[in-house]
Amino acid sequence: MSNKPFVLLGKEIPKGKRTVLDLEVAKLHTRTTVKVPVIIERSHNPGPVVLLLAGIHGDETNGVGIIREIISLGINKPKNGTIICIPVFNIFGYLIQTREFPDGRDLNRMFPGTANGSLASQFAYQFTKEIAPFIDYVIDFHTGGGERDNIAQIRCNKDDDKGLELAKVFNPPIIVYSNNIIKSLRETLHKMGKTVLLFEGGKSKELNPTIINEGVNGTKNVLIHLGLIEGEITVRETPIYVKKAKWLRASHSGMFKVRVANGSYVKKKDVLGVIQDPFGEFKKKVYAPFNGHVFCTNKTPIVNKGDALFHVSIEE
Structure with a gap:
């Protein structure tokens, strides 16, 4: 594993270096190319590949704030393995602060996508083909839609033992048993054998310091547990399990x-x-x-x- 080159988006990722790649989505009608920055930190040592992803809905800024803080604090620099950060996935929606893609579709209902479908479907396809196969674990950051305000929580499938174990390590106030939604990123990654945690916290169009703090601390716990970074896991409270709601x-x-x-x-x-x-x-x-x-x-x-x-x- 350690000698095999790690290639992402057609580029070899060197060990011990920060690499920033661009996932090219499409051109705007003004001929400006829209690129999604993908920030990769690969250590010198073998280990799992973890993806931290936010902004699949363009107006869910709390998740973007969490990953920004993780990068700022250097938590994404692993001692072992690789950490990939995509702070703003739906860059179109983020620019104009809307949930959807410009074609009016919800990107999180377009996976695994198709090569010749709608714009959102093509983008989902590019991610599924170019990035998803090379990762082992994903933390996908969301917020409540519109004015719905979520307490910090991790959602995972009741039958996903690995996911539930990591959810407990994340140590959010609440763990919600939630089935995978058809055509969502989580369902597609789950079918590919990846372990996915879906974080929900706060509401759209806000930067809530409490929620950002919960997201950063929980992510740090998971990265320590998986052996990517060093440190002590912080347990603040026993999570409440929501099995039915x-x-x-x-x-x-x-x-x-x-x-x-x-x-x-x-x-x-x-x-x-x-x-x-x-x-x-x-x-x-x-x-x-x-x-x-x-x-x-x-x-x-x-x-x-x-x-x-x-x-x-x-x-x-």
Whole structure:
């Protein structure tokens, strides 16, 4: 393994050096080439290849902030193996702060992609062919969509023993059992035999220091555990396992106030929030229908009937 050259995107990656490659996506209609920087740190010693990836949805800036901090602190310089960082995957969406690709598609529903499909599908195909085969482990950083605010959590499949072991090492406040979504990056990598952790934290279009801190600490734990870097694993708390969960939805449309802290344990009939009309005529309380942990809250000031307000674990 140590003597075999490590080739990525057609270039040999030298040992003990930082290499920055560009994953070329396409040209804009102004003929400007859009390139996704891929930052590779390869040690002199053999070891696993770990990919840290963020910004698959262009407006999910917390993940970008986590990888930026990891690079800034030098955590991505391994003693053994190789660490690849892609801080901004969907560079199109990142530039204009939208979730989607310019073709309106969700990149995380386009894997493994096709050579001649839509722009998003071609990009997914390029990643699946050029990068995915050469990695062993992936941490994929996400946030809640829109105004949905996630407590820091790792999502993984209940049958993925290696993933669950690493999730525990990551040591987030919450570990959510979550099935792989069809055509997602996680499903494609899982089928290729890779171990994938999906981190969720905060909401889109924000840089939340608490979430960034959780992401950096957890990643560091995983890299220490896999033997890529040296250090002590920090265990702050025992993660709560969410095996089943339910979205609580708005019974009315109106102005919405959250009355419960994200991540807290609630009991049946606790008031979680209030929906009121702008004219001072009605006020509807949102009650917890059962005991559980709130791990996502909707921070939007205005809700419509049926909107998802709280994601709550169903305690067994």
